[in-house]
Amino acid sequence: MSAIDRFYGLYQHVPVPLQDLMVSGYGWILKRRRYGAEHDRTLAALMESRHYSYERVRELELARLQETLAYAAAQVPHYRELWKSIGFDPRDVRRFEDIRALPVTEKAEVKAAPERFVSDEYGAGKYGTLYKGNTSGTTGKPLTTYKDKGCYQRVWAYQERQRRQWGIEGKGARVSIGVRPVVPMGQTAPPFWRHDRSENNWHFSNFHISEATLDAYVAKIAEIRPEEINAYPSGVFLVAAHALRRGETRIRPKAVITCAETLYADQRRTIEEAFACKVADQYGAAEVVFWIGQCPHGTYHLSHEFGHVEALDGTTPVVGRPGDAVGTGFVNRAQVLVRYRLGDSIALPERRTECPCGWQTDAIETIVGRIDDILYTPDGRALGRLDIVLKKIDGVLESQLVQDEPDHLTINLVPEEGPIPAAEQTIRGRLMDYFGPAMRIDFRWVENIPRTAAGKFRYQVYAVRK
Numbered sequence: 229m230s231a232i233d234r235f236y237g238l239y240q241h242v243p244v245p246l247q248d249l250m251v252s253g254y255g256w257i258l259k260r261r262r263y264g265a266e267h268d269r270t271l272a273a274l275m276e277s278r279h280y281s282y283e284r285v286r287e288l289e290l291a292r293l294q295e296t297l298a299y300a301a302a303q304v305p306h307y308r309e310l311w312k313s314i315g316f317d318p319r320d321v322r323r324f325e326d327i328r329a330l331p332v333t334e335k336a337e338v339k340a341a342p343e344r345f346v347s348d349e350y351g352a353g354k355y356g357t358l359y360k361g362n363t364s365g366t367t368g369k370p371l372t373t374y375k376d377k378g379c380y381q382r383v384w385a386y387q388e389r390q391r392r393q394w395g396i397e398g399k400g401a402r403v404s405i406g407v408r409p410v411v412p413m414g415q416t417a418p419p420f421w422r423h424d425r426s427e428n429n430w431h432f433s434n435f436h437i438s439e440a441t442l443d444a445y446v447a448k449i450a451e452i453r454p455e456e457i458n459a460y461p462s463g464v465f466l467v468a469a470h471a472l473r474r475g476e477t478r479i480r481p482k483a484v485i486t487c488a489e490t491l492y493a494d495q496r497r498t499i500e501e502a503f504a505c506k507v508a509d510q511y512g513a514a515e516v517v518f519w520i521g522q523c524p525h526g527t528y529h530l531s532h533e534f535g536h537v538e539a540l541d542g543t544t545p546v547v548g549r550p551g552d553a554v555g556t557g558f559v560n561r562a563q564v565l566v567r568y569r570l571g572d573s574i575a576l577p578e579r580r581t582e583c584p585c586g587w588q589t590d591a592i593e594t595i596v597g598r599i600d601d602i603l604y605t606p607d608g609r610a611l612g613r614l615d616i617v618l619k620k621i622d623g624v625l626e627s628q629l630v631q632d633e634p635d636h637l638t639i640n641l642v643p644e645e646g647p648i649p650a651a652e653q654t655i656r657g658r659l660m661d662y663f664g665p666a667m668r669i670d671f672r673w674v675e676n677i678p679r680t681a682a683g684k685f686r687y688q689v690y691a692v693r694k
């Protein structure tokens with residue numbers, strides 16, 4: 229049993245005030261990890277490069293890419309040996325296109341031997357100085373990540389730059405929904421939140437949201453009046469929809485920052501209407517290969533200082549349509565990933581357009597997170613993001629598509645009040661347009677839709693046994 233499991237085992241059995249103290253204690257540890265000299269230095273540089281011309285920011289990106297490749301060739305066993313065997317020399321990289329000579333690093337390779345990607349600077353008995361983590365994949369074995377001490381501080385500087393863009397000063401209270409599993413699963417009565425005093429951050433559970441508990445969530449958040457809300461889209465969406473139904477207008481944060489799940493257009497509209505502010509969606513990954521955040525004009529800005537991003541169809545680069553997101557990260561010195569295929573899908577723009585905010589970067593057109601599966605028609609066509617199918621339907625709070633047979637879908641629906649046969653007819657009609665008449669469809673009206681072990685909501689689930 230790991231230290232964290234033992235800690236959680238103890239945590240679950242102490243009274244709520246003591247849990248608040250433990251959450252705050254953990255908050256202090258995270259705060260020390262995230263803030264410090266490296267954070268401040270990185271943030272100062274980021275506030276400056278925010279005003280660079282596009283050409284200058286790409287020059288900076290290329291210089292970091294070259295430096296990262298040289299470091300990997302010298303220090304990282306996997307790349308040192310592989311590149312030697314194929315005769316690749318990082319000094320030959322003069323343009324971004326030159327790295328296409330390198331094989332893509334697949335997730336399975338890193339999962340199989342994560343230590344082979346750890347730099348010699350930290351390997352061989354120096355692992356103790358690193359932060360070890362496991363990604364929370366929905367299927368299969370988790371991937372072990374290693375980060376050096378400065379990595380969290382560098383990453384948190386990007387977070388802080390985004391908050392500053394949105395005018396968030398950090399003086400008021402913060403509400404987080406889903407970010408940390410703070411409430412024991414067996415708990416059935418409020419409070420479904422814990423208070424981290426280290427950052428005046430109220431953590432709400434993503435696992436306890438239901439029709440029966442939403443009144444308590446909305447009332448508490450209205451009482452806190454947060455300056456910002458950080459949340460998984462699915463959680464804050466349910467809270468927002470409930471606040472609208474209840475006519476609650478006291479929740480007025482400067483922005484709702486969403487992460488970790490795909491944010492759907494309907495969710496965004498509901499959240500923005502309920503809280504009279506905009507949603508700042510952001511996108512990163514535990515493997516720290518890229519960072520994308522929305523500005524107040526809605527553009528998904530790519531942080532060129534953080535990593536180099538490609539969209540690939542197999543091994544062919546694509547623009548203007550989605551491809552596999554492949555990244556080379558610059559911020560982690562411990563575990564270095566070059567041309568790493570993340571498993572998400574991303575569309576790079578055909579040509580760059582100016583954003584009214586003045587920040588000169590590439591703008592990402594679409595991002596589809598790996599948390600959602602692709603579904604297939606009975607004749608084998610792949611269907612990605614189908615949120616359009618289950619667009620707002622009166623009386624339905626939340627929905628989920630599960631493909632459990634090649635020709636069968638189960639649609640899980642959470643009702644606002646009770647099951648509505650008309651909603652089933654509407655959804656059936658829309659799904660038939662996509663899947664064709666051979667697809668059989670059944671509906672299940674449920675009290676809530678379970679989250680993954682990491683508390684994430686999956687909208688599309690492919691569960692056909694192979």
Ligand SMILES: [Zn+2]
Pocket residue numbers: 523524525526527529583584585586587
């Ligand atoms: Zn912008």
